[in-house]
Amino acid sequence: MITFKLFLQQCIRSKEVWMSLLLITLLGVVSIIIGHKHLERQQNAIAEVHAYQKQHFDRQVALHNEDLGLLLYYANFAYINTLNPLAGLSIGQADVNPTVKRITIKTFEAQKYDTDLVNPMNLQSGNLDVSFVIIYLLPLLVIVLTFNVLSEETETGTWRLVIIQATSKLGFVVSKLLIRLMLLYTILIFLFFIAKLVLNLPFNTNFIWMLGLSMLYVLFWFTLTFFIITFNKSSGFNALLLLSVWLVLIILLPAGINAYVSSKYPVPEALSTAIAQRDGYHTKWDTDKLATIEKFYQHYPQFKKYGYPTDGFNWLWYYAMQQMGDDDSRNERDALNEKIKLRELASRKITTVLPNMYLQLVFNQLAGTSMSQQMEYLEATDAFHEKLRLFFYPKIFEKQKADTIDWNQFTPEYHEATPNVSLVQSMIPIVIASIGMILISIPMVRRL
Amino acid sequence: MKRANVSIFALNFWHNATTSKTFYLLYFIFVLLSGYAAVSGVKNHNTQNEIRKEHQVKARQSWEANPDKHPHRMAHFGTFAFRIHPPLGIFDYGLESFTGSTVFLEAHRQNSVNFSEATFSTGMLRFGELSLALLLQLVLPLILFFVGFSSVAADRENGTLKIVLSQGATWKEILFGKSIGLLAVSLLFLIPVLLVVITTLLLLDDQFEWLRFLLIAFSYVAFLYIVSSLTIVMSATSNTSKNALLRLLGIWLLLVILLPKSTQAMGNYWFPTPSKLAFQSAIEEEVILKGDSHNPDDPHYNSLKDSVLKAHNVSKVTDLPFNYSGFVMREGEKITSSLYKKHHKKLVNIYESQNDVTIFSSFINPFTAIKLVSMTMAGTDFSSYINFQNQADTYRYELAQTMNELQMEYISPKKKSGSEGKTHVVDHEHWEKFQDFNHQPMVFSKSIKEAFPALISIVLWVLAAFWLLHFTSKKAKAI
Numbered sequence: 028m029i030t031f032k033l034f035l036q037q038c039i040r041s042k043e044v045w046m047s048l049l050l051i052t053l054l055g056v057v058s059i060i061i062g063h064k065h066l067e068r069q070q071n072a073i074a075e076v077h078a079y080q081k082q083h084f085d086r087q088v089a090l091h092n093e094d095l096g097l098l099l100y101y102a103n104f105a106y107i108n109t110l111n112p113l114a115g116l117s118i119g120q121a122d123v124n125p126t127v128k129r130i131t132i133k134t135f136e137a138q139k140y141d142t143d144l145v146n147p148m149n150l151q152s153g154n155l156d157v158s159f160v161i162i163y164l165l166p167l168l169v170i171v172l173t174f175n176v177l178s179e180e181t182e183t184g185t186w187r188l189v190i191i192q193a194t195s196k197l198g199f200v201v202s203k204l205l206i207r208l209m210l211l212y213t214i215l216i217f218l219f220f221i222a223k224l225v226l227n228l229p230f231n232t233n234f235i236w237m238l239g240l241s242m243l244y245v246l247f248w249f250t251l252t253f254f255i256i257t258f259n260k261s262s263g264f265n266a267l268l269l270l271s272v273w274l275v276l277i278i279l280l281p282a283g284i285n286a287y288v289s290s291k292y293p294v295p296e297a298l299s300t301a302i303a304q305r306d307g308y309h310t311k312w313d314t315d316k317l318a319t320i321e322k323f324y325q326h327y328p329q330f331k332k333y334g335y336p337t338d339g340f341n342w343l344w345y346y347a348m349q350q351m352g353d354d355d356s357r358n359e360r361d362a363l364n365e366k367i368k369l370r371e372l373a374s375r376k377i378t379t380v381l382p383n384m385y386l387q388l389v390f391n392q393l394a395g396t397s398m399s400q401q402m403e404y405l406e407a408t409d410a411f412h413e414k415l416r417l418f419f420y421p422k423i424f425e426k427q428k429a430d431t432i433d434w435n436q437f438t439p440e441y442h443e444a445t446p447n448v449s450l451v452q453s454m455i456p457i458v459i460a461s462i463g464m465i466l467i468s469i470p471m472v473r474r475l
Numbered sequence: 476m477k478r479a480n481v482s483i484f485a486l487n488f489w490h491n492a493t494t495s496k497t498f499y500l501l502y503f504i505f506v507l508l509s510g511y512a513a514v515s516g517v518k519n520h521n522t523q524n525e526i527r528k529e530h531q532v533k534a535r536q537s538w539e540a541n542p543d544k545h546p547h548r549m550a551h552f553g554t555f556a557f558r559i560h561p562p563l564g565i566f567d568y569g570l571e572s573f574t575g576s577t578v579f580l581e582a583h584r585q586n587s588v589n590f591s592e593a594t595f596s597t598g599m600l601r602f603g604e605l606s607l608a609l610l611l612q613l614v615l616p617l618i619l620f621f622v623g624f625s626s627v628a629a630d631r632e633n634g635t636l637k638i639v640l641s642q643g644a645t646w647k648e649i650l651f652g653k654s655i656g657l658l659a660v661s662l663l664f665l666i667p668v669l670l671v672v673i674t675t676l677l678l679l680d681d682q683f684e685w686l687r688f689l690l691i692a693f694s695y696v697a698f699l700y701i702v703s704s705l706t707i708v709m710s711a712t713s714n715t716s717k718n719a720l721l722r723l724l725g726i727w728l729l730l731v732i733l734l735p736k737s738t739q740a741m742g743n744y745w746f747p748t749p750s751k752l753a754f755q756s757a758i759e760e761e762v763i764l765k766g767d768s769h770n771p772d773d774p775h776y777n778s779l780k781d782s783v784l785k786a787h788n789v790s791k792v793t794d795l796p797f798n799y800s801g802f803v804m805r806e807g808e809k810i811t812s813s814l815y816k817k818h819h820k821k822l823v824n825i826y827e828s829q830n831d832v833t834i835f836s837s838f839i840n841p842f843t844a845i846k847l848v849s850m851t852m853a854g855t856d857f858s859s860y861i862n863f864q865n866q867a868d869t870y871r872y873e874l875a876q877t878m879n880e881l882q883m884e885y886i887s888p889k890k891k892s893g894s895e896g897k898t899h900v901v902d903h904e905h906w907e908k909f910q911d912f913n914h915q916p917m918v919f920s921k922s923i924k925e926a927f928p929a930l931i932s933i934v935l936w937v938l939a940a941f942w943l944l945h946f947t948s949k950k951a952k953a954i
Contacts (some may be wrong), residue, residue, distance in 0.1 A: 039902045043721075052734075058736075059712075061740055061744075064744060067745070068750075070752075071750065072750040072752065074748055074751055075753060077750050079752055079756060087503075089573060090769075090770060105643065119598045122595075123573070123591070123594055124594065124595045125751070127491060127750075127751075127752070128834075129752070134728055137579070140589045140594065141586070141587050141589065142575065142587045142588070142589055142594070143750075143751050144593075144744070144748055144750070144751050145821060146748060146825075146826040146829055146830070146857075147570040147573040147574045147591075147750070147857060147860060148570065148829065148830045148833065148857050149739055149742075149829065150545070150570075150573040150593060150827070151569075151570050151573050152735055152736050152739035152740075153601045153736060154740075155736045155737060155740050156600075159736075167728065176734050181778045183781060211865055219757075225596075232847050253845075262717060263716070263717045263720060266717075266720065266721065266724075267621065267720070270724060274614075275619065276815075277602070278602065278603055278613070279508070279605065279614070281599060281602030281603065281607035282602060282603040282604050282609065283508075283511065283605045284599065285596070285599055285600055285602065285603070285604050285605065286511070286512070286515040286516075286519070286605045286606075286721065287515070287605055289519065289572070289592055289596070289604075290518045290519050290522065293522045293523065293526060294590070295526040295529075296531070296593050297577070297589075297590045297595070298526060298527070298530040298555075298557070298576075298577055298590065299530065300532075301577060301579065301589075301590075302533055302534050302537065302555065305534075305537075305552070305553070305579065306537050307549070309551065309552045310537075310541075310923075312544065312895070313541070313542050313544060314753065321808070338891075339894040339896065340893050340896075341894060367595055369594060369598055370596070374596070374597045375597070376601050378599065380598075383602075386597055387598050387599070387602075388597060388598060388599070389602075391597075395597065396598075397597065398595075398596065398598070399597075422554050438628070464707065
């Protein structure tokens with residue numbers, strides 16, 4: 028016990044260590060505030076949409092009571108991606124993808140990819156959220172705390188004394204490292220505690236997994252530095268080597284992989300889909316009305332009873348045309364979805380070998396801010412859109428008055444994102460990497 | 476300060492730096508990375524532009540393929556504007572991956588610019604992208620720190636410094652000499668990158684903008700001089716070389732990672748972006764106040780109708796010499812467009828205020844200064860994006876109004892409303908006559924204006940670097 032106390036004293040004696048510990052805690056708190064701001068902004072947007080939707084229908088009904096088809100040309104319905112408070116820890120893709128979508132019952136493809144108002148400069152600089160502090164900055168702190176654990180003993184000449192007095196060299200190095208690991212764990216737990224209070228996080232499994240995975244990640248970096256310091260080189264060399272490893276793992280490799288994925292899988296399908304859905308709908312104004320309606324009935328045989336009104340403009344024909352925007356662009360849309368899945372699969376595969384990128388993806392999954400969850404949300408929005416169509420189509424075709432519909436039932440609806448990772452599986456790559464590092468380092472300490 | 480002495484120190488530094496094995500290893504890695512970045516940059520530029528140009532043609536073909544029809548149908552048929560990737564984008568990706576590439580242009584509606592790379596990527600993109608600019612802004616400074624951190628401190632530690640000073644050299648000569656030496660080393664890295672960029676740009680057969688390229692080249696030289704001087708100054712003021720290295724790394728971390736992220740976050744905090752709904756409903760409310768052409772009882776349009784009828788001395792709109800519904804739509808488009816423009820301008824101003832925090836930070840952070848100059852000159856910056864948005868919106872407005880005017884002119888005044896059917900149509904030759912959208916890159920003078928604060932800050936930083944070397948030479952100690 029006394030040795031541990033001495034080790035601790037030795038560790039926190041230096042000014043640099045204090046400074047860096049303080050700095051990381053401060054940045055952690057700042058990142059929590061940024062996460063809080065993000066959540067607050069999203070919550071406000073959701074509250075706004077609730078307030079808006081009610082008076083929106085009132086106005087539309089007042090204007091177009093006689094013409095339900097026209098009303099639904101303008102009316103939009105909110106569909107909300109439920110905000111997971113963990114998104115305050117890992118903002119992920121939530122800044123570029125909208126949380127609230129307001130859609131009309133017209134062609135869905137034309138509305139699917141509409142973006143929020145975003146400043147691209149903000150996107151590029153990225154969010155200083157808790158996941159950033161953990162993934163980018165904690166490794167640096169690990170390096171600062173550990174790079175000279177062994178070399179300072181050799182450089183100040185105390186190593187020989189240690190060899191004579193300590194029962195085990197390995198035990199000595201490991202307990203020095205353990206003290207530092209505990210120190211970082213204390214900070215990590217403290218930050219998660221603050222985050223829980225500030226962001227109102229529920230104390231659930233996802234929260235605990237996030238903390239657990241962060242602790243594992245920090246452990247991984249400890250094993251990495253453990254490996255490097257056992258070469259028993261000078262402090263300067265260790266610092267240099269560790270920082271190079273950090274640079275390669277955290278910046279160069281991910282950046283290179285990005286360049287690879289985006290050039291290997293460009294997405295021309297997105298643009299083709301956009302053109303196809305436009306042509307799918309708009310060209311129907313010039314083609315045979317009967318054919319359009321027939322095609323519509325092939326999709327929805329249940330509406331056949333509304334007949335084939337081809338004289339002049341009518342809403343049945345109009346919404347049949349809108350439907351064609353979706354139906355005629357199906358091939359392009361499928362190709363696009365295929366490509367997006369391919370992209371995600373490729374990045375997932377590559378990232379399993381890079382603990383930092385891997386952790387980011389798992390964090391985003393747990394927080395519901397990943398790309399695959401965004402795609403699921405869009406698919407759910409599609410289903411919501413279909414539900415609206417099926418509800419309104421017969422009413423439009425029967426020329427019902429708008430005030431016969433109870434508009435109060437159309438409050439914004441919510442989509443619940445589910446994390447798509449097996450939690451136990453998610454820790455395997457980091458655990459393997461850590462164990463591997465330890466296994467190759469232990470024999471080297473014995474040779475010291 | 477004797478020139479001969481300065482060049483002796485510079486040559487000596489160059490010799491010491493370039494003869495070590497690690498240097499060759501670093502150089503080799505850097506060249507390898509540059510090669511990879513250059514190839515993926517060029518490949519990305521080519522595929523993106525091919526895709527966008529191909530789709531621009533495709534969208535145009537289906538526009539021109541329209542038969543005779545009511546012009547309002549064409550206004551809704553609309554077209555797409557695809558943003559062209561600028562040639563220097565191969566060097567600096569800038570905001571390219573975070574700005575959409577495609578916008579649908581139609582009457583009544585200002586659609587969002589969609590399909591940015593970021594919308595189709597996993598969270599990985601936030602780790603950064605490997606471009607030549609990233610290597611020069613982020614990796615090269617680190618290499619220079621590694622090469623130069625011990626240049627003065629090690630001499631002090633092993634006592635060479637005392638000997639050199641006692642033999643008549645001055646501190647000023649040492650510091651300026653070494654910083655010039657380090658700058659020369661950095662050019663060894665910079666010049667091949669610039670050569671690669673020139674060759675590819677010449678091969679790409681785009682209109683090569685020499686001025687943009689030259690400004691980028693000079694700015695990077697200036698930036699590397701600032702970094703070199705900073706390295707030498709840190710080395711001279713730290714008592715051990717280990718301390719010098721740690722301090723330099725701390726500076727790098729602060730200026731490259733933490734400060735840029737924090738300044739943008741502060742901008743975002745101080746000038747919050749409104750939600751899309753708030754933005755849209757603000758416009759909607761003003762439209763209702765000013766005149767809603769979709770509301771049959773709207774007072775603005777009723778009084779407009781009365782005055783038009785009076786001016787032409789008729790009692791019914793169907794007796795007017797032009798199609799009244801086209802006239803109303805033209806008026807509606809004018810009102811909504813000007814309101815949209817006003818609000819959009821406000822929004823862009825908010826973005827600009829957010830970005831201004833970053834721009835001002837370039838006066839305390841040369842790394843931000845070079846980043847801004849580089850992407851503005853490459854045409855991948857915020858202003859180029861907004862410039863595209865404005866071009867697309869102007870084109871959209873022209874499209875809508877041209878179609879409204881065609882309607883006023885060619886559609887019978889008797890046709891009160893509706894655009895369905897084959898009787899009230901306009902000849903399809905008009906569709907071809909309306910020119911396709913053509914994205915013009917932002918003009919150089921505008922880019923210069925955008926980059927001006929950052930350019931000034933680079934100049935100030937160069938002066939500061941001189942002063943710092945001068946100041947350090949007076950205070951530095953040999954032991």
